[in-house]
Amino acid sequence: MSQFSSRQRNALAIILASYLLILLDTSIVITGLPEIQASLGFSQVGLSWVQNAYTLAFGSLLLLGARAGDLFGRKNVFMWAIACFALASFVIGLTQSTSLMIAARAAQGASAAVLAPATLSLLSTYFSEGEERVRALSLYGATAGIGATLGLVLGGMFAGWLSWRVGFFVNIPVCVVLFFAARFLLEESEPESGKLDVMGAIYSTFGMACLIYGIIEGGELGWQQTIPWGFLGVALLSLMIFVANEARHQAPLMPLRLFSDFERTSAYLARMTFVGAMVSFFFFSTQFMQHVLNYSPVEAGLGFVPMTAFTFISAMWVPKVTRIIGNKWVVMGAFALLILGLWLLSHLNTGAEYFADLLLPMMIIGLGNGAALGPLTVSGVKGVAAKDAGAASGVVNTAHQLGGTIGLSVLVVIFASAKDPSLDPTSAWAGQISVGYLGCVVMLVVGLLILLASALNSNMRQRKMASV
Structure with missing residues (x-):
């Protein structure tokens, strides 16, 4: 500093x-x-x-x-x-x-x-x-x-x-x-200057509350029930009215101009896939260490220390690497590392040992985690006027929160459906967690494709400007 x-x-x-x-x-x-x-x-x-x-x-x-x-x-x-x-x-x-x-x-x-x-x-x-x-x-x-x-x-x-x-x-x-x-x-x-967008606040708060409550209830009651879908339907309607209100209001709660830049919008979407995968990674890894390796809560927490160390190391190198290859390539490289680390974890079984099977993936995921969050945040607030800094920060944090909530809810459903009743409890846990890790991989691949589309769009725009 x-x-x-x-x-x-x-x-x-x-x-x-x-x-x-x-x-x-x-x-x-x-x-x-x-x-x-x-x-x-x-x-x-x-x-x-x-x-x-x-x-x-x-x-x-x-x-x-x-x-x-x-x-x-x-x-x-x-x-x-x-x-x-x-x-x-x-x-x-x-x-x-x-x-x-x-x-x-x-x-x-x-x-x-x-x-x-x-x-x-x-x-x-x-x-x-x-x-x-x-x-x-x-x-x-x-x-x-x-x-x-x-x-x-x-x-x-x-x-x-x-x-x-x-x-x-x-x-x-x-x-x-x-x-x-x-x-x-x-x-x-x-x-x-300007008044608070009261109607926007009501519609957004009510819509987001129904959305998150619907996701929570879907995870707890099961998606075959009508209650979660009812709340999600109400959420969709409320948020559609919210967007229409924002388009008309002079001092909107969420200025729609924040989404006019493709790179910024891509960063919000990629952030959702990143956080969804990482929250699920913590959930599944904690379950694996406690239920398969029989670690205590403290031991399971300590199992994440190597990942934390490499997250810190990676994050400290981000400014230097960004100067050399640019922000967009740093974050895409980070997603590639995360995909590799989680793919390795998806091969864990009941015979796994921490130092032989978990340590290397934890370090790789740490490198990817440390290299992803900063550049995603940079892209999420890039080019935003000072008057919209708070609103842009809110969109970044909303994408962060929704990504974690939606991602974990979806992957927990997949995790639960992968249970094999013919296996003993420990083997069943290991198999379900393996499927959960593969779900994280798929989520990150989607995020990487979004980032790649953003990079290609940026390159095309630069070529057009150069040819003028």
Whole structure:
């Protein structure tokens, strides 16, 4: 970070710490769910809403949360979001009630829906487009890789050795530090003139809520039921009305001009396939290490450490490699590495050993993971006017959230349908997980084809401009 000014270093430290806070909180909960169920007496269905309430609030409010920073000032909105996140964490840490737990998790998700795009829009504000922003986003990408794995390890440690409540209480001092750091070190952005797109906010929030709820219910009830499809139909209608509203509104929640650039739109779609595959990778790998290799939650978390290390190494090399071959080739190379690593994992069986069979794929996936997120984010906010930075950050985060939710839901259905009742439980798990990994491969191949189409379109456009 020595190449940045002191102003930029202060801002980047706050941005990365805030992003890490969100990532840690999400993954810490996963490993703490069994202890939360035992402590509060959740039913199996009720327990799923500890995560679903967060996901629903987070995904449905992202676009509104992103635009709030543009309209009311990014520093101001960031501070409010941090304060609300801390309060929700405090309530969760103390609660003895299942209903209050779910409500507070929803409040956490709503706070994160404002905080996540605020961090990315602040990064776009402090770092100009080009190499400077690429360097900052490489650190942002490295934080993403580290946060997901560190959360799994810490969650297992807190739940197994201390209490699941510790994982929420530790948020509070971190939030206090971030609040005052933002208060004294960040500069306020110039609020955009215009009124909040109220109808757009209603349609988008309702539509996204129905979409995510429909996906969640489809995964839990099964896609043969009518309830998930009913919610998805309502979501489609609401989001169509939302798009029509955005086309007419003078200060839209999601300016449709963000999708006028093919490279940006391709980055959003490719990001969805990337996140869908990576969230599923963490899910299937955790299942494999715990159910097939018989690892404890802490051991399973530690199994991701090599991947995390290579994610960090790769992310640090992204700026240098980007200067040599360009952003689009870096991200396509990253997808190729991810496809290779997940294809290798798809050959795992009950005789697998970590060092012989998992270590190399984990390292390859780490290289691809570290090289993908930063360049995808660069493409997602490339060429965006300052007044639309918040909205663009919201679209990036919405693509991120939807990719993970949809991708995992689809692959879990495929995973469940691949069960062979003639096999013993361990062999059946291994076979299902292998099919799940192949699903990740297919998802990434689709993403790579989207990126290739974007690259070819860019080359054709450059040739036309050169010939004029």
